[in-house]
Amino acid sequence: MSFKFRSIQTIITVSFTLVTIMVVVAVSFMLYNKFTKTAEENAYLNIQQIIEQVNYHLELYAKGMQDIYAVVEDQINETPNISSLLLREQLTTLLHTREDLVSVGLFTPQGKLVLDVPNLEMRKNTRLEEQSWFESAHTSPPKLSFSAPHIQNLYKGQYKWVVSLSRMIQYKNNGVTKEGILLVDVNFRTIDELSRKVSLGKRGYAYIIDELGNIVYHPQQQLIYAGLKYENREPVFDYAYGSFTDKFNGEARYITIRTVEPIQWKIVGVAYLDEIVTTKKDLNQFLFWFLIVVCAAVVILAMFVSAKISQPLRRLEHSVQSVGQGDFSTPIHVSGAHEVVQLSKRFNFMLHRIRQLMDQIIHEQEAKRKSELDVLQSQINPHFLYNTLNSVIRLAEKGKKEEIVATITSLSKFFRISLSKGKNIITLEEELEHVRHYLIIQKIRFKNKFNYTIECESAALSCLTLKLILQPIVENAIVHGIEKMSDEGFIHITASIQDNHLAIRISDNGIGMTQQVLDRLLTGRIRSGGSGVGVRNVNERIRLYCGKQYGLRFDSELEEGTTVMITLPLVHSDDEQQERGMS
Numbered sequence: 336m337s338f339k340f341r342s343i344q345t346i347i348t349v350s351f352t353l354v355t356i357m358v359v360v361a362v363s364f365m366l367y368n369k370f371t372k373t374a375e376e377n378a379y380l381n382i383q384q385i386i387e388q389v390n391y392h393l394e395l396y397a398k399g400m401q402d403i404y405a406v407v408e409d410q411i412n413e414t415p416n417i418s419s420l421l422l423r424e425q426l427t428t429l430l431h432t433r434e435d436l437v438s439v440g441l442f443t444p445q446g447k448l449v450l451d452v453p454n455l456e457m458r459k460n461t462r463l464e465e466q467s468w469f470e471s472a473h474t475s476p477p478k479l480s481f482s483a484p485h486i487q488n489l490y491k492g493q494y495k496w497v498v499s500l501s502r503m504i505q506y507k508n509n510g511v512t513k514e515g516i517l518l519v520d521v522n523f524r525t526i527d528e529l530s531r532k533v534s535l536g537k538r539g540y541a542y543i544i545d546e547l548g549n550i551v552y553h554p555q556q557q558l559i560y561a562g563l564k565y566e567n568r569e570p571v572f573d574y575a576y577g578s579f580t581d582k583f584n585g586e587a588r589y590i591t592i593r594t595v596e597p598i599q600w601k602i603v604g605v606a607y608l609d610e611i612v613t614t615k616k617d618l619n620q621f622l623f624w625f626l627i628v629v630c631a632a633v634v635i636l637a638m639f640v641s642a643k644i645s646q647p648l649r650r651l652e653h654s655v656q657s658v659g660q661g662d663f664s665t666p667i668h669v670s671g672a673h674e675v676v677q678l679s680k681r682f683n684f685m686l687h688r689i690r691q692l693m694d695q696i697i698h699e700q701e702a703k704r705k706s707e708l709d710v711l712q713s714q715i716n717p718h719f720l721y722n723t724l725n726s727v728i729r730l731a732e733k734g735k736k737e738e739i740v741a742t743i744t745s746l747s748k749f750f751r752i753s754l755s756k757g758k759n760i761i762t763l764e765e766e767l768e769h770v771r772h773y774l775i776i777q778k779i780r781f782k783n784k785f786n787y788t789i790e791c792e793s794a795a796l797s798c799l800t801l802k803l804i805l806q807p808i809v810e811n812a813i814v815h816g817i818e819k820m821s822d823e824g825f826i827h828i829t830a831s832i833q834d835n836h837l838a839i840r841i842s843d844n845g846i847g848m849t850q851q852v853l854d855r856l857l858t859g860r861i862r863s864g865g866s867g868v869g870v871r872n873v874n875e876r877i878r879l880y881c882g883k884q885y886g887l888r889f890d891s892e893l894e895e896g897t898t899v900m901i902t903l904p905l906v907h908s909d910d911e912q913q914e915r916g917m918s
Contacts, residue, residue, distance in 0.1 A: 390594075397598045440452075545600050762800070790827075857874060858871065
């Protein structure tokens with residue numbers, strides 16, 4: 336859109352103002368993005384460090400509990416008689432030296448008490464066999480089990496909040512080795528204190544769950560037990576270590592997860608994004624007033640400068656009106672200030688050069704366009720290479736050696752043909768081999784979601800074709816046609832000589848496209864694939880190299896599939912003169 340200004344002064348004022356404001360806005364936008372991104376990254380890093388520190392302390396505490404359990408177990412194993420008074424004294428001493436150690440108990444596999452420290456009267460109907468620590472010791476005898484926090488209900492008059500460590504061990508009774516379940520109850524207070532210190536902003540918090548998803552600690556644990564608060568724990572199960580964002584009850588949250596070894600509890604930090612991005616709000620207000628002040632100053636400065644330089648230019652404006660209307664043959668004559676005279680002379684010289692360059696540009700545009708398309712056709716999508724290598728990693732993890740060899744072999748040949756020693760024109764046999772290796776890779780990547788066939792007349796194999804014209808179309812068929820299907824896909828490629836032309840047909844049974852989508856595909860308003868050498872580019876290269884009568888033709892129906900016909904001139908590889916004509 337063009338604007339008509341009533342004076343040179345207005346043009347200079349508006350231009351200077353717009354350019355300056357655009358530069359200021361661009362710089363402000365870049366600084367804003369940089370500062371906010373840095374602030375967010377620092378906030379995320381701080382949250383991760385806090386959770387990492389809590390995880391470190393909990394791991395130390397968990398290992399300390401394991402060590403205590405090992406000491407108790409060793410003392411029992413070394414005692415020839417479980418009823419030894421010396422053993423009870425040793426365990427009592429250990430109990431008194433550790434404030435967080437609540438009790439030690441040894442039970443038969445049937446739930447009968449063998450040893451307890453301290454020696455307190457047990458409650459009746461404790462239902463030992465139904466308690467989680469007792470069941471864990473039975474189901475996983477060698478494994479040291481950590482229970483979820485619970486109220487200890489073994490002894491009368493004691494209702495402490497504890498974590499129970501249990502395992503099936505062997506003990507001696509009058510020289511006879513027997514099996515029993517050793518229980519060590521540890522006060523939950525230490526874990527509660529470590530977790531309660533976590534502060535992630537004004538509203539952020541951290542909670543702990545065990546490997547089954549049961550809540551071990553939560554700052555609002557009573558509300559959760561009462562059903563008044565719900566914690567979205569489903570996404571947490573997919574992570575042992577990491578961070579992600581989610582939206583819960585209409586609020587965006589930043590979730591950080593760490594796993595406490597060796598008990599496999601998970602610490603989950605929850606921070607609210609509206610607290611993390613408070614820096615954005617401050618920067619928004621600052622930039623708003625900053626831009627208002629800068630714009631006002633720029634307008635005043637632009638009006639002053641334009642008034643000084645516009646007067647002699649107004650006379651020059653009238654002289655160049657004819658040039659502005661497209662008359663480059665008439666020189667201008669302007670008198671006045673030295674700068675304006677020099678400007679008119681330079682302008683006349685420029686007119687002469689423009690007439691020369693216009694003729695030169697006409698001849699150079701065709702070569703320039705061909706060079707641009709040559710650069711485009713040499714692009715290979717890094718995303719395809721990344722996906723292929725990622726598939727190789729997954730295959731290696733599964734031990735599928737044959738598929739790994741097939742993938743890497745096809746990838747190597749795919750790139751070898753793509754390079755083709757810098758040649759843009761290759762034989763149809765090489766182009767079909769190139770797309771065949773691409774299909775092998777994609778078939779392995781998509782876990783045999785589709786099959787394919789490639790058929791070609793023997794006489795057509797030696798025909799010359801442009802490089803990289805089949806792979807973008809096949810990629811388009813897979814990504815936009817077959818990948819979205821629930822059934823098995825199929826791609827059929829045929830090549831033959833028809834009416835003194837080389838005809839290549841690519842058909843698929845994908846979801847198809849409407850005519851409107853096909854029209855937009857060839858005009859480039861829809862990106863056809865991920866390779867950087869799209870359908871539109873293929874069509875333009877064929878028309879540029881071979882002529883406007885050649886190119887692509889589409890035939891597609893929704894739910895029926897798509898067929899692409901490629902028409903090329905018939906040029907054999909042994910015909911050097913024609914090869915030079917195509918290239």
